[in-house]
Amino acid sequence: MSDKTEPIGPATVVVVSGGSRGLGLAIVEDILAKGAKVAAFARTVTPELEAVAAANPERVHAASVDVTDVKAINAFLKEAESRLGPIDALVNNAAMGQDSLHVHTSPEQIAKIVETNLTAPLLLARAVLRRIMAKGNRGRIVMVTSVCAQRGYSGLVAYSATKGGLDSAMRTLAREMHGRVLVNSVAPGFFASEMSSVLGQTQLDTITRRTPSNRLVEPDNIVPVVSMLLFDDTNINGQVLTVDGGNSI
Amino acid sequence: MSALSRDAIRTMMAEVLQAQGKMMPEDDAANLETIGFRSLDFSELALRVEDEIGDELNFDAPELRQIATISDVLDFLEQLQAA
Numbered sequence: 001m002s003d004k005t006e007p008i009g010p011a012t013v014v015v016v017s018g019g020s021r022g023l024g025l026a027i028v029e030d031i032l033a034k035g036a037k038v039a040a041f042a043r044t045v046t047p048e049l050e051a052v053a054a055a056n057p058e059r060v061h062a063a064s065v066d067v068t069d070v071k072a073i074n075a076f077l078k079e080a081e082s083r084l085g086p087i088d089a090l091v092n093n094a095a096m097g098q099d100s101l102h103v104h105t106s107p108e109q110i111a112k113i114v115e116t117n118l119t120a121p122l123l124l125a126r127a128v129l130r131r132i133m134a135k136g137n138r139g140r141i142v143m144v145t146s147v148c149a150q151r152g153y154s155g156l157v158a159y160s161a162t163k164g165g166l167d168s169a170m171r172t173l174a175r176e177m178h179g180r181v182l183v184n185s186v187a188p189g190f191f192a193s194e195m196s197s198v199l200g201q202t203q204l205d206t207i208t209r210r211t212p213s214n215r216l217v218e219p220d221n222i223v224p225v226v227s228m229l230l231f232d233d234t235n236i237n238g239q240v241l242t243v244d245g246g247n248s249i
Numbered sequence: 250m251s252a253l254s255r256d257a258i259r260t261m262m263a264e265v266l267q268a269q270g271k272m273m274p275e276d277d278a279a280n281l282e283t284i285g286f287r288s289l290d291f292s293e294l295a296l297r298v299e300d301e302i303g304d305e306l307n308f309d310a311p312e313l314r315q316i317a318t319i320s321d322v323l324d325f326l327e328q329l330q331a332a
Contacts, residue, residue: 099310101292106307155310 008138010231011089016040018094020049023219039080041065067094067120088139090128092121102157110158117162142229143185147244174238182237189244191217213245252330277320
């Protein structure tokens with residue numbers, strides 16, 4: 001085991017959930033650009049992720065896995081390690097959106113949001129941490145959460161609860177890992193994605209107007225922050241880094 | 250319990266408006282913004298309908314954003330009951 005007082009090194013093999021499109025895919029591409037390896041999964045592997053995997057056969061392991069399927073997740077991690085080497089980092093990115101008032105969201109839908117956005121990321125973090133610790137290694141975890149965990153937005157009750165829960169878990173994990181694993185959250189504001197596509201133009205215009213930087217957040221704004229938490233020696237641990245153009249201040 | 254008729258839903262909508270001191274116009278083409286029927290009022294109406302029919306009417310917000318007139322409200326609640 002390495003000396004605990006030494007900085008944790010840059011990530012070498014990173015698991016990315018929901019890595020087949022949008023922000024997840026951008027994170028996968030950035031990790032590769034930094035020279036690390038990626039184990040990416042999503043419910044559906046897109047042609048874009050397939051192309052990335054085909055272009056980097058020695059450095060990418062991609063598969064179609066449902067984030068809520070614990071058995072499949074464990075098999076994926078094992079296979080990824082056999083191909084790429086020991087996993088030492090995780091970007092917990094997969095999530096499902098919501099756009100319905102709480103009183104009109106079915107109990108089944110609430111349960112699905114909690115399972116996908118909170119239970120599944122916790123189990124994935126657990127699985128990755130068990131692999132890191134069993135090998136006596138150290139590592140890094142980044143939770144992609146949301147500004148919704150800090151501010152109230154109509155139509156996002158269950159979604160916000162899961163993101164707030166993940167932020168809380170992140171802080172506790174950072175404490176629990178005693179510096180052996182750096183655990184942080186990146187909380188994007190609303191950005192153009194499939195999840196925000198359900199918002200009407202009026203809502204998007206309102207969000208933009210209330211943002212001091214006067215523009216919605218782009219995936220390109222989030223990627224460097226995730227990258228810093230995966231690769232740089234910042235000593236940031238147990239923190240939520242909000243990237244929202246100042247909308248929440 | 251069976252689905253509520255369009256007329257019954259219209260009466261309930263009038264009651265929601267009346268409770269706020271607002272009047273339900275005769276014309277179903279009337280704009281909701283003009284008569285002061287907000288999204289939360291729709292929510293209240295949907296919950297009243299649920300109480301009557303004994304079943305939940307769940308829906309996403311984007312569907313709600315399409316609603317602009319009294320007629321749209323009645324159409325949407327009829328559709329939800331039929332779903």
